[in-house]
Amino acid sequence: MVLLAATWVQVLCSAGMLLVPTLAPQIAAAFGVPTGWVGLQVSLLYGVAMLTSLQSAMFARRLGGCRASQLAIALVMGGCALALIGTPLALLGTTLMLGLAYGITSPAAAELLSRFTPPERRNLVYSIKQTGVPLGGVLAGLMAPPLAALWNWQAAFLVVGVACLATLLLLQPRRSRWDASRDANVRMQRAGSLGVLRRSRAMRWLGATGFCLSAAQLSLLSFAVAFMVEELLLSLVMAGAVVSLVHVSGVSGRLAWGVLADRLGGSLPVLFGLAGVIAVIFFLLAVLGTAVPTWLTITLMVVAGATAVGWNGVYLGEVARRCQPGEVGEATAAVLVLTYMGVLVGPALFSLIVWLSGSYTVGFLLPTLTGTLAVFCLLNCVRSDASPRAA
Numbered sequence: 302m303v304l305l306a307a308t309w310v311q312v313l314c315s316a317g318m319l320l321v322p323t324l325a326p327q328i329a330a331a332f333g334v335p336t337g338w339v340g341l342q343v344s345l346l347y348g349v350a351m352l353t354s355l356q357s358a359m360f361a362r363r364l365g366g367c368r369a370s371q372l373a374i375a376l377v378m379g380g381c382a383l384a385l386i387g388t389p390l391a392l393l394g395t396t397l398m399l400g401l402a403y404g405i406t407s408p409a410a411a412e413l414l415s416r417f418t419p420p421e422r423r424n425l426v427y428s429i430k431q432t433g434v435p436l437g438g439v440l441a442g443l444m445a446p447p448l449a450a451l452w453n454w455q456a457a458f459l460v461v462g463v464a465c466l467a468t469l470l471l472l473q474p475r476r477s478r479w480d481a482s483r484d485a486n487v488r489m490q491r492a493g494s495l496g497v498l499r500r501s502r503a504m505r506w507l508g509a510t511g512f513c514l515s516a517a518q519l520s521l522l523s524f525a526v527a528f529m530v531e532e533l534l535l536s537l538v539m540a541g542a543v544v545s546l547v548h549v550s551g552v553s554g555r556l557a558w559g560v561l562a563d564r565l566g567g568s569l570p571v572l573f574g575l576a577g578v579i580a581v582i583f584f585l586l587a588v589l590g591t592a593v594p595t596w597l598t599i600t601l602m603v604v605a606g607a608t609a610v611g612w613n614g615v616y617l618g619e620v621a622r623r624c625q626p627g628e629v630g631e632a633t634a635a636v637l638v639l640t641y642m643g644v645l646v647g648p649a650l651f652s653l654i655v656w657l658s659g660s661y662t663v664g665f666l667l668p669t670l671t672g673t674l675a676v677f678c679l680l681n682c683v684r685s686d687a688s689p690r691a692a
Contacts, residue, residue, distance in 0.1 A: 303417045303479065304426060306472060307410040308433045310370045313468060314406045315437025316444075317377045317461050318346060318399050320384075321392075322523045323441045323544065324454045326530050326537055331454065332389055335656075336527045342396055343523045344649040349400025351641030358408040358634035365480025366412035369405055371472050374465045376402035381462030385455050395458075404641070407617070408634040413479060415621065415629035424568055427621065428559025428614025435551030435610050438522065442545030446538045497628070497635035504623060504636065506682035510572065511616060511640035513675035516647030517579050517668035518609045521547070523648045525602060528661040532591050533598065543599055547606035554611025559618065568619035573679055575612045580672030582608060583665045590662030609668065647671065 321328060321342050329336040361369040380398035383391045410430055418426045445457035498505045525547060529540040558575065562568045582605045589598065617633060624632040647667065654664040 302475070303413050304429060306367075306475070307370070307413055307430050308436075309468060310374060311406055311410065311430060311433025312437045312440060313461065313465055314373060314377055314399075314402050315434045316440040317381060317437075317458075317465075318403055319438050319441040319522065320445055320457050320461065321396075323438075323445045323526055323541060324449055324457065325527050327449050327454045328392075331387075332392075336531065341649060341652060342392075343519060344645045344647075346396050346400040346403070347519070347641045347644035349397055350404035351638055351645060353401050353404025354408065354634045354637045354641060356634075357405045358412075358631040360405065361409040361412040362483065362631075365476070365483035366409045367472060367476045367479040368483075369409035369412070371469055371476070373402040373405040373409060374469045374472075376405075378462045378465035378469070381458040381465065384458040387453075387455055404637075407637055408631075411617070411621070411629045411633040416482065422563065424562040424615055424618035425556075425559040427618040428555045428562075431614035431617065432552045432555045434613060435548035435555070435606070438548030438551070438610075439545045442541045442543075442548060446541035450538060497624075497632045498639075501623070503682050503685035504620075504632065506678050506685055507616075507620065507623075508636040508639035510576070510675050510678040510682065511636050512643035512646075513671040513678060514576065514579070514609070514612050514616070515640045515643035516650075516671040517583065517675075518612075519644045519647050520651045520664065520668045520671075521583075521602070521605055521609050524651060524655070524661055524664065532661055533595055535595075543602065546599075547602055548610065550603045550606035551610025554607035555614040557607075558611055559614045562615045562618060568615040568622070569679065569683065571615050572612065572619065573676065575608050575615075576672050576675035576679060578608045578672075579605070579612075579675070580669050583668040583672060587662055587665035587669060590660070590665075609672075643671070 325336050357369070364372070376398045380395040380402070383398065384395040385391075414426060414430060441457070444460060445454075448456040448460065498508055522544075525544050526537070526540045529535045529543060530537055533540075535543070558571050562571045565571065582601060586598070586601050586605065589601070591598070620632050620636050621629050651664045651667050654667060655661055658664070
């Protein structure tokens with residue numbers, strides 16, 4: 302039940318976060334701005350999440366994982382309510398509230414899952430929980446474009462907000478049992494969770510890996526709809542359906558990679574393979590672009606979804622493996638600071654490349670580069686484990 306609740310909270314937070322990228326053409330037209338500017342909104346959202354992650358682990362330990370999850374859901378609900386106003390300032394408020402929610406979600410889930418998960422099933426459990434991110438994308442991709450076509454783009458925010466309210470109420474009866482181990486005496490620290498990175502060189506390189514892979518992931522998710530509508534000339538509804546397929550591929554990937562990592566007895570070999578495939582797939586998208594049949598481009602995007610959207614579960618499983626159970630939330634928050642920084646930088650750089658080149662396919666060279674850099678970071682993580690200084 303804990304895993305189901307943590308996954309559903311992640312679904313709702315992810316769906317709320319991805320509504321603007323999914324509806325980018327309509328929202329951009331409503332506000333009279335270029336569609337490519339959606340990357341700036343995504344970067345701002347994750348910038349807020351990054352800053353929130355500095356203290357969210359201590360916050361989750363103080364309140365308890367369930368109460369912290371409820372707070373995240375309440376913030377998503379508030380952000381969706383603000384979006385209904387339909388002004389640029391209201392949309393800015395929505396972005397800030399969704400960023401706060403997203404920064405709380407993973408450390409809160411880690412606080413719960415670390416207490417209820419046996420070590421031999423760690424990678425699979427974390428992978429299942431992380432399927433909430435692409436499942437949220439599936440929900441946004443299938444729901445938002447049809448609702449926008451029937452009514453307006455605000456309708457999708459209304460549906461997600463109502464779902465958040467129902468979830469908030471359903472979690473309340475379980476709060477006292479799930480938060481039995483919370484520590485009300487935990488105090489916020491000046492550097493937040495960054496002390497974990499300062500103490501462990503290997504964890505720093507693992508955080509840098511998250512930076513690279515998250516930049517690749519959000520480059521795909523933030524611009525997939527705009528790329529398909531403006532360069533592949535698909536309809537908004539069709540593009541939303543394809544993005545949902547990309548997220549379904551990400552869900553399947555997260556589960557498959559989690560099972561594979563548990564069978565291999567470690568996450569690092571799987572992470573090495575995923576980083577290498579990400580670099581190759583995005584290079585093919587950048588080179589082939591619109592020069593091949595549309596079905597082939599869509600196939601490449603689906604494969605990109607299985608890898609660039611599928612790495613998170615085994616990644617967080619590796620983070621959890623490297624620390625004591627009581628420190629999992631803090632370590633998760635620490636590496637997520639760098640991961641969110643990658644999301645902050647990735648879409649913004651992608652927007653810049655699109656603006657300079659006038660082509661989304663050229664922009665796919667960015668995740669090609671970050672996938673390659675992720676392999677380099679993982680190599681240094683392994684070397685740090687083997688070095689006398691790390692020991």
